Amino acid sequence: MPQTRTILGIESSCDDTAAAILRGTPEQADILSNTVFTQTQAHAAFGGIVPEIAARAHAEKIDIVVEQSLIAANVTLADIDAIAVTAGPGLIGGVLSGVMCAKGLAAATGTPLIGVNHLAGHALTPQLTNRIAFPYLMLLVSGGHCQFLLVEGPDTYTRLGGTIDDAPGEAFDKTARILGLPQPGGPSVEHEAKTGHPDAYALPRPLLNRDDCNMSFSGLKTAILRARDDVVSQHGGLPRQARADLCASFQSAITDVLTHKSRRALVAARAINPDVQVFAVAGGVAANTAIRTALQELCAETETDFVAPPMALCTDNAAMIAFVGLHKLSSGQTDDLSLTARPRWPLDQISPTLLGSGKKGAKA
Ligand code: KG4
Ligand code: ZN
DSSP states (O other): OOOOOOEEEEEEEEEEEEEEEEEEEESSSEEEEEEEEHHHHHHHHHTTOOOHHHHHHHHHHHHHHHHHHHHHHTOOOGGGGGEEEEEEEEEEHHHHHHHHHHHHHHHHHTTOEEEEEEHHHHHHHHHHHHHHOEEEEEEEESSSSSEEEEEOOOOOOOEEEBBBBOHHHHHHHHHHTTTTTSSSHHHHHHHHHTTSSSTOOOOOOOTTTSSSOOOOOOHHHHHHHHHHHHHHHSSOOOOHHHHHHHHHHHHHHHHHHHHHHHHHHHHHHHHHHHTOOOOEESGGGGGGGHHHHHHHHHHHTTEEEEEOOOOOHHHSSSHHHHHHHHHHHHTTTBOOOTOOSOOOOOOOSSSSOOOOTTTTTOOO
């Protein structure tokens, strides 16, 4: 019977400064607190994440967020069995803030320190929230990530493919900017798409016919830009209906690519491990109803169980980092104070490096 442990998780790899307390075993863990300070407002004026602003904001907030998570969980540092911190991949300044904070706490209290791969946090979340067993296929799809992972164990990941340039959330955000819609672009483009026709504009579906699980989304924003410019030169402005049609056509292109490549990824995952029964999605873009519905339909058709963790745990948070820490502590994997930040840190060492980095920094 595994021992019950209490873990402090710290996450600061992108634009959220987060801390959480988790208690339990790898089989059953409870989130005692999950505190997130988001920097969305600080970056809003710049149309993307500014690494220097992010690093400063993390440094300012990291101690506060840790303190708040301890208070919210009604525990003290003396109750903590290990400190798990995101050591990469991500923006170097942010990752360093978290690692320095965790090291300081570990050195001062003598508590074991565990460096965690941020992607492992996302990849193990369906276990934390839905208690699903290995193996499963995971699609991480957000503003900074887009990859298919076959998850066979807490340390066994195979990346089956991913974006070679922009992440889909990034494409939603850029499309919103081009069409004059508010950020974050995902929800505003989705809202606008409801009144548009998905076939109004023929937008590209790159790499669709290639027999692999890689994707490309950067050409879509260029296509949207051209289509918008054509409409504007014809009408002297962007009529409401044209904007809705562009949003619906864009959303339909992204949905087609993700669904098509998910179908391939399921086949590829099962070729490696025939026991894959679950397809899990995480990341902000998984909130999109059209995309989620299409993926659910694909699962129904291929007799696969569909799992999507609750939104607060799908996006960046520290509970997922604490959960990876719990797994590592249970198998005796801790780090010493020489732990360093790794801005690039692929989960799966054997897959070739993907070219794309996404607006939120290099992800693998
Ligand atoms: O996972 P997340 O909160 O942060 C990271 O990227 O790490 O994802 C944010 C991204 C943004 O690009 C946002 O536009 C997108 O997820 N997003 C959506 C929707 N809600 C958020 N994209 C499409 N449809 C949505 N409803
Ligand atoms: Zn993330």
